[in-house]
Amino acid sequence: MSVGVTRGVALRGIAGHLVDIECHVGRGLPAFDISGLPDTALRQAPQRVRAACLSADVSLNSRQLTFNLSPASIPKHGTGFDLGIAVAALAACGELPVGAVRGIAHLAELGLDGRLRHVAGVLPAVLAAQRSGCAHVVVAPEDVVEARLVDGVRVSTATSLHGLVKAYRGAPRGLLPEAPETSSSTPAPADERRVDLADVSGQHEARAALMLAAAGGHHLLLNGPPGSGKTMLAERLVTILPPLTREQALETLAVRSLVGSMPSRGIDLVPPFVAPHHSASVAALVGGGSGAVLPGAVSQAHHGVLFLDEAAEFGGAVLQALRQPLESGQVVVARAREQVAYPARVQLVLAANPCPCGEGHGKGLLCRCRPTERRAYAARLSGPLLDRVDIQVQVPKVSLADLHEAPSDSSADVAERVVSARASQRRRWEMQGWQLNSQVPGPVLRRTPWRLPSATTAALDRALDLGQVTLRGYDRVLRLAWTSADLNGRGTPSATDVGLALMYRTQGAVAA
Ligand SMILES: Nc1ncnc2c1ncn2[C@@H]1O[C@H](COP(=O)(O)OP(=O)(O)O)[C@@H](O)[C@H]1O
Ligand SMILES: [Mg+2]
Ligand SMILES: [Zn+2]
Structure with a gap:
């Protein structure tokens, strides 16, 4: 049995908890089970993750996949675990380097076409990751500016799961490149709209x-x-x-x-x-x-x-x-x-x-x-x-x-x-x-x-x-x-x- 592990963040209010997303590939009948207090949106992840992986030319359909989100006692909400689940699965299936993805927090929803999509709460999630000692995150392109607000965290991105897989495979020494600087990450000029x-x-x-x-x-x-x-x-x-x-x-x-x-x-x-x-x-x-x-x-x-x-x-x-x-x-x-x-x-x-x-x-x-x-x-x-x-x-x-x-x-x-x-x-x-x-x-x-x-x-x-x-x-x-x-x-x-x-x-x- 092979295992892939990566990270996500479970938010409660504006506090967050770093979560390990573990995927086990078994030899039994096809399955896609998620344990660790998922909510409804998270329980629907299999559909999105399967479709997104197909768009990256990997079929999970015949695999027996078991996901464990730990610590299991913390409730987990929303679609922001999609990317982490997909990455853990791809690592477990040997499609991604296991060591490269392990310490990185993945925070994005996946579209059925494999696109990385914005999720709410990227800033508190990245803050929580940083405080727990996780210094590298992958977010959707539209969330890069927000993630960058947190000091001391490396922010990577990709437009699609397929693009991310290619980036991981091509990464020098396994280190995913940083997202390019955008002009919008510079601070707003003061006094632009100030009333007095x-x-x-x-x-x-x-x-x-x-x-x-x-x-x-x-x-x-x-x-x-x-x-x-x-x-x-x-x-x-x-x-x-x-x-x-x-x-x-x-x-x-x-x-x-x-x-x-x-x-x-x-x-x-x-x-x-x-x-x-x-x-x-x-x-x-x-x-x-x-x-x-x-x-x-x-x-x-x-x-x-x-x-x-x-x-x-x-x-x-x-x-x-x-x-x-x-x-x-x-x-x-x-x-x-x-x-x-x-x-x-x-x-x-x-x-x-x-x-x-x-x-x-x-x-x-x-x-x-x-x-x-x-x-x-x-x-x-x-x-x-x-x-x-x-x-x-x-x-x-x-x-x-x-x-x-x-x-x-x-x-x-x-x-x-x-x-x-x-x-x-x-x-x-x-x-x-x-x-x-x-x-x-x-x-x-x-x-x-x-x-x-x-x-x-x-x-x-x-x-x-x-x-x-x-x-x-x-x-x-x-x-x-x-x-x-x-x-x-x-x-x-x-x-x-x-x-x-x-x-x-x-x-x-x-x-x-
Ligand atoms: N003390 C004031 N000095 C300068 N302009 C005023 C003053 N009071 C009202 N105005 C003008 O009237 C408009 C309406 O004021 P506003 O603050 O909305 O009043 P209120 O909230 O008491 O109804 C303001 O946008 C401003 O142009
Ligand atoms: Mg008024
Ligand atoms: Zn009156």
């Missing part, structure tokens, strides 16, 4: 709120009539956040690789900005789906900003489903045989109209909604999600005067202040394992040594007494006051910082 905070006229309060949100990692609600610039502001948050580390960027791209939304070139260190539509389903927002468990918008926004425009229009179940990821920084989907986790550390920005008609209710405003309509609208947003939002700010309509004023601070200027405010926070909290003020639990801020003098918190204490803020709201104000102090280079919040934070708690509020 300086594009926003007026809106001083909202801009200050955006800077606070960026500095302390606070979730933010922008509340104002249509056309006032809420979407503009939200899109610009990523331009004032610190750039991602390469590792963070790869993690974010690994998620996007699974849903096929990889940018066409290079690694972008600007945090992702993801804005799902309000008709999005729970699965689209937090992940899941009926077949494979795919990451949702909240995971695609990992290390970046999740923007819910017209937040009150999102379904209640959808908003509710966001609670767990916001709390834990990850989404966990349980399935019969396994649990899949996707990272989801996001900063949330909500935009909402002040009321259903959009005008807003109050002095000088022309709201046409009935009070019951206004209350029902506010109730939709309040509760689960607003609980976690530290900053609520009014974004009024822009006036002509706003449009004519001198341009405001650029994103680069603001980003610099954000970076230094974050450095102060890290110094203060790192012993306790926090990075940002938004991560600090309220009770900590109310206890020594962080408790502020009563003269500093007088206005806030009064608001609590009068029932204008809840205790949870009180803690939010404290957190934000610390961020305000950090932005202004003060070691401890002053009454001004507390007053500002209180204003962001009460003035912009859609609901208490």
